[in-house]
Amino acid sequence: MNQRSGKVAIVWRGERPADAIPQESRLRPVSDALEQRGLIAVPVVYSEEMSASVREQLLGCGGVLVWVDPLTNGRTRGDLDALLRDVASQGVSVSAHPDVVLKMGTKEILYRTRHLGWGTDIALYGTIEEFRSEFPSRLLSSGPRVLKQYRGNGGQGVWKVAVTRAGSDPVVRLREATNRDGASEEMKLGQFMGRCEAYFSGDGRIVDQQFQPRIVDGMVRCYMSGSTLVGFARQYPKGYGQDASSENTFGLPADKTMLPPDESQFRTLRSNLEQDWTPKMREIVDLDESSMPALWDADFLFGPKDAKGADSFVLCEINASCVSPFPKEAPAKIADVMKARLNWSERI
Numbered sequence: 001m002n003q004r005s006g007k008v009a010i011v012w013r014g015e016r017p018a019d020a021i022p023q024e025s026r027l028r029p030v031s032d033a034l035e036q037r038g039l040i041a042v043p044v045v046y047s048e049e050m051s052a053s054v055r056e057q058l059l060g061c062g063g064v065l066v067w068v069d070p071l072t073n074g075r076t077r078g079d080l081d082a083l084l085r086d087v088a089s090q091g092v093s094v095s096a097h098p099d100v101v102l103k104m105g106t107k108e109i110l111y112r113t114r115h116l117g118w119g120t121d122i123a124l125y126g127t128i129e130e131f132r133s134e135f136p137s138r139l140l141s142s143g144p145r146v147l148k149q150y151r152g153n154g155g156q157g158v159w160k161v162a163v164t165r166a167g168s169d170p171v172v173r174l175r176e177a178t179n180r181d182g183a184s185e186e187m188k189l190g191q192f193m194g195r196c197e198a199y200f201s202g203d204g205r206i207v208d209q210q211f212q213p214r215i216v217d218g219m220v221r222c223y224m225s226g227s228t229l230v231g232f233a234r235q236y237p238k239g240y241g242q243d244a245s246s247e248n249t250f251g252l253p254a255d256k257t258m259l260p261p262d263e264s265q266f267r268t269l270r271s272n273l274e275q276d277w278t279p280k281m282r283e284i285v286d287l288d289e290s291s292m293p294a295l296w297d298a299d300f301l302f303g304p305k306d307a308k309g310a311d312s313f314v315l316c317e318i319n320a321s322c323v324s325p326f327p328k329e330a331p332a333k334i335a336d337v338m339k340a341r342l343n344w345s346e347r348i
Contacts, residue, residue, distance in 0.1 A: 005062035005342055005343075006038065006039050006040055006062060006342065007039070007040045007042050007060065007061040007062055007063070008034050008039050008040065008041055008042065008061060008062065008063040008064070008065060008338050008342070009042045009043075009044045009057060009058050009061040009063070009064045009065065010027055010030060010031060010041055010042065010043055010044065010065050010067070011044045011045075011046050011054075011058075011064060011065065011066045011067065011068060012027065012044075012045060012046065012067045012068060013045070013046050013047065013067075013068045013069070013072055014045035014046070014047065015045075015047060016045065017045050017050070017053075018043045018045050019043070020043055021041065021043045026324050026325055026326075027067060027324075029328070029331040030065065030330075030331045030334055030335070031043075032331070033331035033332050033334065033335035034335045034338065034339075036335070037335050037336070037339050038339075039335065039338065039339060039342070042057065042060075042061055044057045044058065044064075046068060046080055048075065048079045048080075051079055051080075051083060054083065055083050055086065055087065058083070058084075058087045058092060059087055059090060059092065061092060062092065062093060062342045063092065063093040063094075063095070063338050063341065063342050064084065064087065064092055064093065064094045064095065065095055065294060065295075065334065065338065066080075066084065066094070066095065066096065066321070066322070067321075067322045067323070067324060068080055068321060068322055069153045069154070069321060069322045070151045070152055070153050070321050070322075071151070071152055071153055071154075071156055076151075077098070077321065081098035081101075084097065084098050085097075085098055085099070093338070093341045093342060095293050095294040095295075095337075095338070095341075096293035096294075096296065096320045096321065097291065100287060100291055100292070100293060100320065101293075101320045101321055103285040103286070103287060104281065104285055104287065104296070104318055104320060105293075105296065105318055105319060105320030105321055106150050106151050107148040107149065107150055107151070107152075107207040107317060108124065108150060108205065108207060109281070109285070109315075109317075109318050110122055110148070110207050110209060110315060110317070111123070111124040111207055112284055112285065113277075113280070113281050113284055113315070116276075116277050116280055116281065116315075117272060117276060117277060118272075118277055118298075118300065118313060118314060118315035119314075119315065120209065120210050120212070120303065120314045120315075121142065121209070121210035122207065122208065122209045122210065123135075123138060123207070123208040124205060124206075124207055124208070125205060125206045125207075125208065126205045127200060127205075128193075128196075128197050128200045131193060131196065131200075131206055132193055135147075135193065135208060136170070136189060138208065139161060139163060139170075139172075139189070140163060140166070140170065142210060143162070143210075143211065144160060144161065144162040144211035145160075145161050145208055145209065145210065145211060146158065146159065146160050146161075146208075146209045146210070146211050147159045147161060147196070147206055147207070147208055147209075148206065148207045148208075148209065148317070149199040149204065149206060150199070150203070150204050150205045150206070150207075151204075153319075153321070153322065154178060155176065155177025155178040155179075156176075156177075156178055157176075157199060158176065158177040158178075159174055159175065159176050159177075160174070160175040160177075160211060161173075161174060161189075161192070162211075163189075164186060169188045169189055169190045170188070170189045171186055171187070171188060171189070172186065172187065172188075172189050172192060173185070173186050174186070174187065174192060180238070212301045212302070212303060212314055214301065214302040214303065214304075215237065215301055215302075216237060217236075217302045218234065218235050218236040218237055218302075219234075219235045219299055219300065219301055219302075219316065220232060220233070220234060220235075220266065220269065220299075220300045220302075220313065221233040221235065221256065221297050221298070221299050221300075222266075222269065222270070222273055222297060222298045222299075222300065223295070223296075223297045223323070223326055223327055223330055224273070224278070224292075224293075224295070224296050224297060224298065225293075225294055225295055225296075225330065225333040225334055225337055226289055226292040226293075226294070226337055227274060227278045227279065227282070227289060227292060228274065228333065229261050229270050229273060229274055230261055230295075230326075230327060230329045230330045230333045231258060231259060231260055231261050231326070231327030231328075231329045231330060232258070232259040232260075232261070232263050232266055232327070233256035233257065233258050233259065233325075233327070234256070234257045234259060235255075235256050235257070256325065258325075258327045258328070259327070260327070260329060261327075261329060268310070269300070269313055272313075273298065290341065293320045294333075294334045294337040294338060295323050295326060295330060295334050296318060296319060296320040296323060297318070297319045297323050297326075298315060298317075298318050299315070299316040299317050299318075299319070300313040300314060300315060300316060301313070301314045301316050302314075
């Protein structure tokens with residue numbers, strides 16, 4: 001048997017190598033779950049400067065689990081993604097594979113799956129010319145919009161745009177989701193669109209989504225392993241119940257309350273996600289179950305209530321690059337998925 005097959009690398013970004021995953025790390029339960037199943041958890045700290053040594057470490061493992069954000073202090077995952085593609089081509093099972101992240105873990109998934117039950121009014125701009133041509137009329141006709149750059153995290157490049165004064169070049173109020181204190185600025189729409197030109201560099205594009213006023217009710221995060229739901233997180237905006245104005249709510253700064261997968265209030269959401277939305281998404285982006293990330297999440301905003309007063313849900317984003325924190329039920333499922341993919345039955 002291949003001597004690397006029982007080893008699973010746990011990768012995170014850092015500045016220096018580590019001999020073990022710290023006890024206080026959020027990733028320690030994943031390491032423990034792997035070890036409990038007879039696998040060997042290998043800590044691998046990634047930085048661009050250590051790329052060559054990281055590659056050698058990964059080639060010594062049968063599987064890789066990655067926790068690295070798309071954007072960190074101005075750095076992207078470009079080098080890491082190339083490295084992961086390289087080791088995957090040599091037989092290492094990578095979760096999530098960079099090509100899988102591109103299919104389901106970028107903001108474009110909102111547009112590609114807009115016809116599913118989680119969709120809403122949404123547009124995609126592939127060039128700055130399309131953006132300049134189409135966005136102003138959409139903004140003026142439909143009210144506040146939320147623009148999202150192709151890849152990002154932590155609210156970077158996510159803007160709420162609302163017109164405050166009409167005209168040939170309207171004045172707009174802008175709020176970036178990184179501003180958790182509700183701060184905003186105003187400028188001419190043309191000036192703002194010029195600022196957005198940077199989002200079209202390389203393979204960049206912009207997704208344009210209708211603003212959801214029920215953001216004042218917070219968000220529901222659904223944690224998935226493959227196509228199976230492993231838990232929820234309920235997140236409320238800062239000052240929930242004190243200031244119900246959607247004008248003052250956008251970045252959702254709040255702690256997450258973890259909930260088990262059988263949480264009764266989200267029974268219908270779970271059913272929709274597992275039995276309808278995820279299978280259809282997989283078909284749209286051409287992913288089989290064996291390619292699905294061992295851990296990913298789907299963030300939902302509350303949409304309009306139906307005639308019976310039941311909630312609807314609108315997909316906000318899918319995260320597949322660096323899902324943390326996660327519910328206590330997740331590590332066991334992650335370890336089970338990796339053990340199955342490595343076809344591992346005994347420890348080396």
